[in-house]
Amino acid sequence: MTLETIAIPKSIKANPLTPREIDLIDQVNDRIEAFMLGDSAVIETFVPCDFQWLAQCLDWIDQQHFSAGQRFCELGSGFGVAAMLAALRGKTAVGIEIESALVDQSNRLAKDLGIAARFYCGTFVPSAMAGSLALSREVDHIATGGDDVYDATGIAFNAFDLFFAFPWPGEHEFYETLVDSAATPGAMLLTYNERAGMKLFRKTY
Ligand SMILES: C[S@@+](CC[C@H](N)C(=O)[O-])C[C@H]1O[C@@H](n2cnc3c(N)ncnc32)[C@H](O)[C@@H]1O
Structure with a gap:
């Protein structure tokens, strides 16, 4: 494993959000509630994360100048909030989601809010990696x-x-192995783990 762990200070949870970030999170919370209560078949693998903390982490990562570049990818994007928060920060932001109903929701929200994130329906597991032993865990x-x-x-x-x-x-090891095996050195992975909170990794050179 060539991923190093970078500790995220808990103090960032007191950092303020921008009005656009607050608006995005308010809007998405309303839409997720309507989506969950609506007619759509329940998508069991979709569980939204702590969007406020996510916004604070993305802000902190930028402040530390950790990232080598501006290309951001949300792996399994759901309603696409991470990609939209990244786009609000000026990044080239992409979300990849296997469930078309969620891709439709994220595209609609990005359009309604004028946010330049792009969403794609399909798998984020690179085809070349699909049969890889490294990813063969359950x-x-x-x-x-x-x-x-x-x-x-x-x-x-x-x-x-x-x-x-x-x-x-x-299942966090799957994402860590994926980035460790297939990302470029210097690339970073931020994950949200309900109990363990946010975790940040950087692939070493
Ligand atoms: C726990 S949800 C997280 C959604 C969003 N990232 C968030 O933080 O609110 C995980 C998402 O990954 C999607 N997913 C699972 N496997 C996938 C794959 N191979 N490619 C793309 N999306 C996938 C699921 O449909 C689900 O929406």
């Missing part, structure tokens, strides 16, 4: 088959500078 909540969408995004997996993922309990 995961119940990650689709591991199918063609990836990196051609459509126009950005290869190893050209992203910062990834975000919200793994299910016990």
